[in-house]
Amino acid sequence: MSAADSTFKRFVEVGRVVLLKSGPSEGRIAIVAEIIDHNRAIIDGPTTGVPRQSFPFRHLTLTPFKLTKLPRAAGSGVVKKQVEAEAIVEKWEKSSWAQKRAAIAKRRSLTDFERFTVMLAKKARSDRVHKSVKAAGKA
Incomplete structure (x- = not known):
């Protein structure tokens, strides 16, 4: 069964933009730089203030955004160039998901x-x- 046949649309893959659900960087977005195993990935957010670190999948939410040509185990410099080239942070901030989160935070x-x-x-x-x-x- 291929990804096209699946009912799932978002997959854990290198270059996937994720929203952090816990920790000191909660609420920020980061990029999956490398997959360690079934439970953890190395994430990096050089433009969003998220340090490169190992992070469990259960504390991540997959977003619909993805970097197109990010090589596996790319360093922070490469990730930063890709994120800026594809304007991922701007796309995220324009998304209805991010706007709802901002409205909820403002209301709180x-x-x-x-x-x-x-x-x-x-x-x-x-x-x-x-x-x-x-x-x-x-x-």
């Missing part, structure tokens, strides 16, 4: 007063929508 960092002002803004918007729908129904 709000103070009590900021949450209150957001609630008032939502009420005002809802009121305007309700009034315009009612006016459109009469017309």
Whole structure:
């Protein structure tokens, strides 16, 4: 069975962009530089501040992005050049996944007063929508 026939679309492979789920670099992206065994890979994030290290797959999330021509066991310099050439960080930041994560992080960092002002803004918007729908129904 080939990869084209599989129901899975993302595979652990050299050059795959991954999102870290735990550790000091949690929430950042990195690149799989080499696969060690069934459980671990060497990851590197020279442009995202993730040091080159061995990392377990259970603490990684595979993203749809992948570096096209990254050789196996490539050093940090090669990885950095590939990432910058393919603009992986910019693609990630434009993705809906990254934007949702940023919105959630922003929401979590709000103070009590900021949450209150957001609630008032939502009420005002809802009121305007309700009034315009009612006016459109009469017309």
